[in-house]
Amino acid sequence: MHRIAAVFAALAAAAAAVAGCSQAPLRPGDPAAGRQLYESRCSQCHAPHEPAEYDRVEWRGIMRQMGPRAGMDRQMQEDTFSWLEQHCAGSASR
Numbered sequence: 193m194h195r196i197a198a199v200f201a202a203l204a205a206a207a208a209a210v211a212g213c214s215q216a217p218l219r220p221g222d223p224a225a226g227r228q229l230y231e232s233r234c235s236q237c238h239a240p241h242e243p244a245e246y247d248r249v250e251w252r253g254i255m256r257q258m259g260p261r262a263g264m265d266r267q268m269q270e271d272t273f274s275w276l277e278q279h280c281a282g283s284a285s286r
């Protein structure tokens with residue numbers, strides 16, 4: 193019984209290691225962190241665009257292009273997107 197549990201634990205760890213090799217698992221986006229990132233990083237080359245200028249699909253594409261330009265890792269991009277998503281065109285809380 194314990195032996196089998198240990199085998200499963202080892203398999204789970206190995207699977208996690210393989211997954212972690214290419215991409216670390218992301219936390220859900222944190223909008224508060226995202227807002228700060230947006231203000232500090234996305235105003236370096238141009239004035240920051242109003243979130244309401246684009247809808248969430250457009251922001252997804254923009255973040256793919258601009259996130260790496262702003263030196264953001266994937267988690268930072270996810271945080272920033274989660275804030276944009278709350279204030280973008282078509283969102284309820286804008």
Ligand code: HEC
Binds near residue numbers: 230238241254255259
């Ligand atoms: C290294 C400089 C740089 C940084 C940092 C940067 N941008 Fe940009 N951005 C540009 C340039 C240059 C353009 C002009 C269009 C192009 O070259 O794609 C642009 C254009 C844009 C546009 C207009 C796109 C369009 O289709 O008209 C948006 C929106 C935008 N950036 C958002 C962002 C966001 C969000 C961030 C932060 C994640 C960011 N930018 C960070 C350089 C930058």
